[in-house]
Amino acid sequence: MNALIIGILLPLAGTMLGSAFVFFMKKEIPDRLKKTLLGFASGVMVAAGVWSLLIPSIDMAGESIIPAAVGFLSGIAFLLLIDELTPHLHVGTQKTEGLRSRLSRTAMLALAVTIHNLPEGMAVGVVFAGESHGLTLSAAFAVSIGIALQNIPEGAIISMPMFAEGNSRLKSFLIGSLSGVVEPIGSVAILLLAGALGVALPYLLAFAAGAMMYVVVEELIPETAQGSHTNLSTIGFAFGFVLMMVMDVMLG
Numbered sequence: 001m002n003a004l005i006i007g008i009l010l011p012l013a014g015t016m017l018g019s020a021f022v023f024f025m026k027k028e029i030p031d032r033l034k035k036t037l038l039g040f041a042s043g044v045m046v047a048a049g050v051w052s053l054l055i056p057s058i059d060m061a062g063e064s065i066i067p068a069a070v071g072f073l074s075g076i077a078f079l080l081l082i083d084e085l086t087p088h089l090h091v092g093t094q095k096t097e098g099l100r101s102r103l104s105r106t107a108m109l110a111l112a113v114t115i116h117n118l119p120e121g122m123a124v125g126v127v128f129a130g131e132s133h134g135l136t137l138s139a140a141f142a143v144s145i146g147i148a149l150q151n152i153p154e155g156a157i158i159s160m161p162m163f164a165e166g167n168s169r170l171k172s173f174l175i176g177s178l179s180g181v182v183e184p185i186g187s188v189a190i191l192l193l194a195g196a197l198g199v200a201l202p203y204l205l206a207f208a209a210g211a212m213m214y215v216v217v218e219e220l221i222p223e224t225a226q227g228s229h230t231n232l233s234t235i236g237f238a239f240g241f242v243l244m245m246v247m248d249v250m251l252g
Contacts (some may be wrong), residue, residue: 018155075210
């Protein structure tokens with residue numbers, strides 16, 4: 001039980017650690033560091049989606065590709081729907097319209113990160129629920145640690161602009177940290193349904209992978225491709241991908 005609690009709370013701890021950057025950095029994250037961190041986060045999420053979610057989904061379904069394909073596309077569709085229905089800002093976007101115009105850019109960015117943290121929390125819940133279906137505890141921790149690592153830059157990207165807009169360091173830290181609270185909520189919700197997962201688990205693993213890939217393609221990569229220092233984001237991606245791959249193979 002203690003291991004489960006730690007695993008569920010690790011992603012939130014990553015968000016809080018990133019949000020704490022506001023206490024010892026200037027009002028803006030240096031562009032070089034931002035690009036590197038976003039690239040790193042992208043690499044971690046892509047590797048986690050493949051090794052920790054999609055491959056186990058296929059294995060669990062008896063080598064059938066259908067649950068992985070259906071679940072993956074469902075995860076993409078779910079995030080597309082959320083993006084259409086919820087007023088928020090994509091990372092790196094300056095345009096606002098309608099309801100968006102009444103919200104600050106940073107507030108919309110915080111909302112976007114919060115929304116996308118939900119499927120990440122669900123991914124953690126799914127892999128821990130999968131223990132009784134063949135997934136190992138170490139593999140579940142690999143996913144949890146990987147998501148925690150990619151949450152560090154996300155927390156900083158919320159708290160630092162909040163401080164730059166005139167909020168106190170403490171308030172900026174708290175707002176950044178709160179964006180990660182939805183993750184343990186998503187994990188617990190899945191775990192409460194664990195008894196009813198059964199045959200649906202391969203679909204849910206792939207669903208979580210699709211949702212995570214959507215965040216990478218729609219939010220993170222476009223931001224890293226803007227302006228200068230894009231080579232740093234590529235290097236960050238490579239290190240993040242390899243680190244998560246190694247963790248999954250060694251812990252799995």
